[in-house]
Each structure stands twice: as structure tokens, then as C-alpha cells.
Amino acid sequence: MAISREELFELLKSGFPDGEIKIDDLAGDNNHYAANIKSSKFKGKTKVQQHQMVYAALKGKMGNELHALALTTTEK
């Protein structure tokens, strides 16, 4: 039940090709991350919608392979 930082980055990058993405491995266990994503795709969306878009990019891994992801999303 873990996902590598590289895999996480690739998933986010494919969901947000224009995204400025920063990832921190909070616990060093490949299971608790913080991600900061800045993308034009977030424009006009609510915070809930923005986070839902991120979860969609993670293709069902959130809450399964990936236990914890602290999210910060901002419009570009």
C-alpha cells in the first residue's frame, strides 16, 4: 500500500500537463505526501472541484494505494 514519489508525480503531470507540481514525502514512507499543484485547469472551479480533479488524475489510487495526500491547489 504505497506509491513512489515518481509515480505520483507522473500521474499528476498527466492530469495537469501545465501544472507546477511540488511533492513532499511527509513521513518518508511513500504513503504520506503533500502536493502543491498550480494549474490553469483549476480556473473557475471550487476547492472541492479542484481536489476532485486531482483525485480523478490519481485514478482511484487515493484512499487505496495512497493513504494520505495533503493537497494545496491554486489557479495559474
Place this chain on the structure above:
Amino acid sequence: MKEIHKKIEEIIKKNKVVLFMKGTPEMPQCGFSMTVCNILKQLKINFFSVNVLSDELVRQGIKEYSNWPTIPQLYVNGNFIGGCDIVKEMYEKDEIKKIIN
């Protein structure tokens, strides 16, 4: 609509502020649930809590209901407000009280 989704809808319509969490407000079982509890407590907001760990149907059902894969989940006046990150951000911007009043 699935039976469990109806049950969830009933809970969030009957109670003004509902937190679906892991554990209880007295003894949260996850740091993210604890963070949201602490924010609500600090703002002196009364809330109804549902421990998803005690009911697997609710645990799965709430994720489908809101199209949101993680717990905790905060609902106010029947609307999904967000998870831990969003609640924290709103707290920092002083926005929680506004949506409750």
C-alpha cells in the same frame, strides 16, 4: 439511489453540521480527522459525528455519495464542504463561521 446513500442523505439533512470521521471527537483514530475536530471545537461549533470505522457500509457509501475518496468529510446544511485540507484552509481564512451562520 442506493439504500446507504439514502441513509447518509437523511443524516446530513437532519443535522446542520455533520462530520464523517475515523474515530470519535473524544478519541479520533486519524490525524486528519483530529485536525477537523479540533477546528470545530475551537470555533465552538456543535456537530454531529459519524464514525466510519464502526460501519463499513457508511465508510464506502460516503466516498461514493460525495465522489470524494478520503475521510474526514464535513457537511453543513446538507452540502459537502470538503476534507481536511479545505477545512483547514477555510479556517485560516476565517470562512468556517460564515458558512455556518
